[in-house]
Amino acid sequence: xxxxxxxxxxxxxxxxxxxxxxxxxxxxxxxxxxxxxxxxxxxxxxxxxxxxxxxxxxxxxxxxxxxxxxxxxxxxxxxxxxxxxxxxxxxxxxxxxxxxxxxxxxxxxxxxxxxxxxxxxxxxxxxxxxxxxxxxxxxxxxxxxxxxxxxxxxxxxxxxxxxxxxxxxxxxxxxxxxxxxxxxxxxxxxxxxxxxxxxxxxxxxxxxxxxxxxxxxxxxxxxxxxxxxxxxxxxxxxxxxxxxxxxxxxxxxxxxxxxxxx
Numbered sequence: 001x002x003x004x005x006x007x008x009x010x011x012x013x014x015x016x017x018x019x020x021x022x023x024x025x026x027x028x029x030x031x032x033x034x035x036x037x038x039x040x041x042x043x044x045x046x047x048x049x050x051x052x053x054x055x056x057x058x059x060x061x062x063x064x065x066x067x068x069x070x071x072x073x074x075x076x077x078x079x080x081x082x083x084x085x086x087x088x089x090x091x092x093x094x095x096x097x098x099x100x101x102x103x104x105x106x107x108x109x110x111x112x113x114x115x116x117x118x119x120x121x122x123x124x125x126x127x128x129x130x131x132x133x134x135x136x137x138x139x140x141x142x143x144x145x146x147x148x149x150x151x152x153x154x155x156x157x158x159x160x161x162x163x164x165x166x167x168x169x170x171x172x173x174x175x176x177x178x179x180x181x182x183x184x185x186x187x188x189x190x191x192x193x194x195x196x197x198x199x200x201x202x203x204x205x206x207x208x209x210x211x212x213x214x215x216x217x218x219x220x221x222x223x224x225x226x227x228x229x230x231x232x233x234x235x236x237x238x239x240x241x242x243x244x245x246x247x248x249x250x251x252x253x254x255x256x257x258x259x260x261x262x
Contacts, residue, residue, distance in 0.1 A: 024187040025051035044071040060108040065128040078110025079130040140176035151184040157191030
């Protein structure tokens, strides 16, 4: 199964041995293609795991989050908002550009009406946000309206290298929690892994190999926040405000200089 998967499985068993009920791996953590018809994996886990993998669906690839238990794939959620020039080339019939990431093929987006990942208890619903989907309000709002118990963000921030962009991505991700009041579990390969709630952020520093034990505060379904209930009204209001601010012309003050001569 390869050294990467073996390391992930070793850390997973350690976490389960310390009481974990659910383990979350980062985006594309499983380094082998999985067929869309495949239901069994070449390894087994004793507790549910959400992992990122590339799924081969007919002739196309999809960046997916898989919910697995034992050696079985229970369900999957395909990434909807792909990275332009990273996972696909827009208008590639007319544009001469190539993808920034080689050797991974073109990806196709998932359907917008996909079901959430439901844990074996039949009650806990996970709202997957793959990679930079955690900055799109429409993704988190869709999951909130579908009854997500908490968001699960699987991301690969290797794109950014050693830069402030990783922390910026983490900060932007937090807004989905503040707007919906739904917690988020964030698993990254070298970025900021964290639990984000409306009241706190518990994070693991980037470029560190750690197992983060966190308790996700889930509660009976609460009423939608005003942002979720009225979406996309607030988004359009802010766009309107920014447009006014951008076009606002401040009155120019004229400076008058006097010269005095004796």
